[in-house]
Amino acid sequence: xxxxxxxxxxxxxxxxxxxxxxxxxxxxxxxxxxxxxxxxxxxxxxxxxxxxxxxxxxxxxxxxxxxxxxxxxxxxxxxxxxxxxxxxxxxxxxxxxxxxxxxxxxxxxxxxxxxxxxxxxxxxxxxxxxxxxxxxxxxxxxxxxxxxxxxxxxxxxxxxxxxxxxxxxxxxxxxxxxxxxxxxxxxxxxxxxxxxxxxxxxxxxxxxxxxxxxxxxxxxxxxxxxxxxxxxxxxxxxxxxxxxxxxxxxxxxxxxxxxxxxxxxxxxxxxxxxxxxxxxxxxxxx
Amino acid sequence: xxxxxxxxxxxxxxxxxxxxxxxxxxxxxxxxxxxxxxxxxxxxxxxxxxxxxxxxxxxxxxxxxxxxxxxxxxxxxxxxxxxxxxxxxxxxxxxxxxxxxxxxxxxxxxxxxxxxxxxxxxxxxxxxxxxxxxxxxxxxxxxxxxxxxxxxxxxxxxxxxxxxxxxxxxxxxxxxxxxxxxxxxxxxxxxxxxxxxxxxxxxxxxxxxxxxxxxxxxxxxxxxxxxxxxxxxxxxxxxxxxxxxxxxxxxxxxxxxxxxxxxx
Ligand SMILES: Nc1ncnc2c1ncn2[C@@H]1O[C@H](COP(=O)(O)OP(=O)(O)OP(=O)(O)O)[C@@H](O)[C@H]1O
Ligand SMILES: [Mg+2]
Numbered sequence: 001x002x003x004x005x006x007x008x009x010x011x012x013x014x015x016x017x018x019x020x021x022x023x024x025x026x027x028x029x030x031x032x033x034x035x036x037x038x039x040x041x042x043x044x045x046x047x048x049x050x051x052x053x054x055x056x057x058x059x060x061x062x063x064x065x066x067x068x069x070x071x072x073x074x075x076x077x078x079x080x081x082x083x084x085x086x087x088x089x090x091x092x093x094x095x096x097x098x099x100x101x102x103x104x105x106x107x108x109x110x111x112x113x114x115x116x117x118x119x120x121x122x123x124x125x126x127x128x129x130x131x132x133x134x135x136x137x138x139x140x141x142x143x144x145x146x147x148x149x150x151x152x153x154x155x156x157x158x159x160x161x162x163x164x165x166x167x168x169x170x171x172x173x174x175x176x177x178x179x180x181x182x183x184x185x186x187x188x189x190x191x192x193x194x195x196x197x198x199x200x201x202x203x204x205x206x207x208x209x210x211x212x213x214x215x216x217x218x219x220x221x222x223x224x225x226x227x228x229x230x231x232x233x234x235x236x237x238x239x240x241x242x243x244x245x246x247x248x249x250x251x252x253x254x255x256x257x258x259x260x261x262x263x264x265x266x267x268x269x270x271x272x273x274x275x276x277x278x279x280x281x282x283x284x285x286x
Numbered sequence: 287x288x289x290x291x292x293x294x295x296x297x298x299x300x301x302x303x304x305x306x307x308x309x310x311x312x313x314x315x316x317x318x319x320x321x322x323x324x325x326x327x328x329x330x331x332x333x334x335x336x337x338x339x340x341x342x343x344x345x346x347x348x349x350x351x352x353x354x355x356x357x358x359x360x361x362x363x364x365x366x367x368x369x370x371x372x373x374x375x376x377x378x379x380x381x382x383x384x385x386x387x388x389x390x391x392x393x394x395x396x397x398x399x400x401x402x403x404x405x406x407x408x409x410x411x412x413x414x415x416x417x418x419x420x421x422x423x424x425x426x427x428x429x430x431x432x433x434x435x436x437x438x439x440x441x442x443x444x445x446x447x448x449x450x451x452x453x454x455x456x457x458x459x460x461x462x463x464x465x466x467x468x469x470x471x472x473x474x475x476x477x478x479x480x481x482x483x484x485x486x487x488x489x490x491x492x493x494x495x496x497x498x499x500x501x502x503x504x505x506x507x508x509x510x511x512x513x514x515x516x517x518x519x520x521x522x523x524x525x526x527x528x529x530x531x532x533x534x535x536x537x538x539x540x541x542x543x544x545x546x547x548x549x550x
Contacts, residue, residue: 079471080472084470086463086466091496091497092467092493094468108471158472
């Protein structure tokens with residue numbers, strides 16, 4: 001379990017101080033999939049870096065499984081519990097081969113060679129990278145989507161309980177995006193806690209079971225996706241939106257087509273429409 | 287940012303000195319350096335110091351900023367001060383305890399050398415404080431232009447230097463991000479011997495180079511797609527035009543030089 005208690009962060013520089021995150025309380029229970037949304041510059045990346053100890057809070061404390069990560073000994077072991085992938089994680093690939101790059105984390109954890117090899121194979125399997133094909137390829141020769149998955153394999157190779165992802169699907173094509181989201185969904189289903197920042201409301205609606213909304217460094221809303229996306233007007237007022245399915249349902253409702261609230265994904269929308277059509281209440285004229 | 291550095295410590299302000307043409311400022315710098323070396327007594331140095339103080343006042347750079355700019359080099363002031371004070375063996379004795387001997391001549395020399403060095407540092411600091419690195423770069427290239435005839439690629443030098451300057455913050459940012467990403471995978475950077483530390487840098491430097499090459503290529507493509515090509519017929523976005531104040535600056539500098547040559 002990860003808890004933030006009154007955590008804030010201020011960047012200090014020559015040009016002046018920027019408060020990127022105002023005091024925030026947040027608890028992430030094990031197994032949760034937390035989606036974080038917010039406009040550009042709202043402090044999402046800053047929050048993620050605070051969660052995994054890459055930034056030290058200006059005030060407040062971050063507690064992981066009851067231990068304050070300000071303690072250096074706790075922080076040094078933190079990467080075994082928490083995996084973090086930055087935006088465009090493929091830019092961190094460095095080793096001559098994919099397998100060696102993925103082995104970086106487990107090796108830093110001091111695991112034995114056989115254990116490292118086992119972890120590498122498992123991580124590649126979870127990211128759907130065929131071992132025969134990719135293990136000995138240079139990471140610089142892969143396609144964009146493959147690079148992204150290789151980098152993420154390097155992040156989960158230490159088998160973290162909590163995985164933090166900063167816009168994992170940015171810059172991928174629809175197929176790559178959908179595949180990666182499927183992989184991430186599997187992580188969560190297998191018991192991994194997830195925190196994901198995304199500008200795509202559809203992705204958040206599809207995967208998350210908690211949503212945190214940031215605006216100018218402050219948490220302005222926290223709740224289930226249904227609660228959060230039920231307030232479309234508010235979200236639009238802070239430069240965000242609602243999932244396409246929710247938007248579409250609202251349009252239909254405005255045209256007099258009866259649909260329930262809280263439709264977040266294309267699947268639920270489609271079955272709600274089908275149900276409505278079958279039950280015959282809107283058969284007139286369509 | 288983790289690597290918060292002030293390149294050239296440029297301090298922006300609206301002042302005559304800031305508005306001077308870079309070439310005039312460079313001339314002034316070299317002129318002042320020459321006068322500092324020409325002065326062979328405290329009175330001479332005093333005149334130069336007075337002039338430097340006037341320039342500081344005109345430049346509107348806060349004294350505290352100037353002191354901060356001098357702080358890193360202040361150690362170099364200490365050397366001539368200590369050496370001359372304690373190592374001089376000639377001259378009238380002022381003070382003696384055991385093997386420590388301080389002479390009048392030593393004190394005089396220490397004071398003179400230190401003041402001279404201080405003035406040199408001050409003038410150099412004033413130049414970088416009142417001129418942005420880009421402008422400095424352009425100005426130097428402009429002064430190299432007459433040498434293009436002899437094969438000096440002044441334009442290319444200027445372009446390279448300004449691109450390098452432009453990308454320093456980007457590189458630092460990239461490095462910071464990569465370092466954090468590897469740290470999240472358990473890399474430790476602040477322990478072990480020199481060799482161990484160098485080895486831990488590999489996972490950061492390889493991606494940094496890869497990114498830099500990619501960025502260089504992107505920049506080249508962007509420039510080419512806008513039909514960029516170098517060469518002598520290009521005009522500058524910032525035109526260099528000498529104004530009366532530049533002439534005044536050069537004139538004042540010349541007078542100062544002559545005064546120094548003939549009177550001190
Ligand atoms: N290294 C830094 N130094 C100074 N200010 C910073 C730094 N990094 C971020 N900031 C500022 O902090 C604020 C929050 O930035 P952050 O990167 O957390 O936003 P974000 O929500 O991740 O934005 P985006 O959606 O664009 O990724 C912004 O105003 C930004 O300008
Ligand atoms: Mg961000």
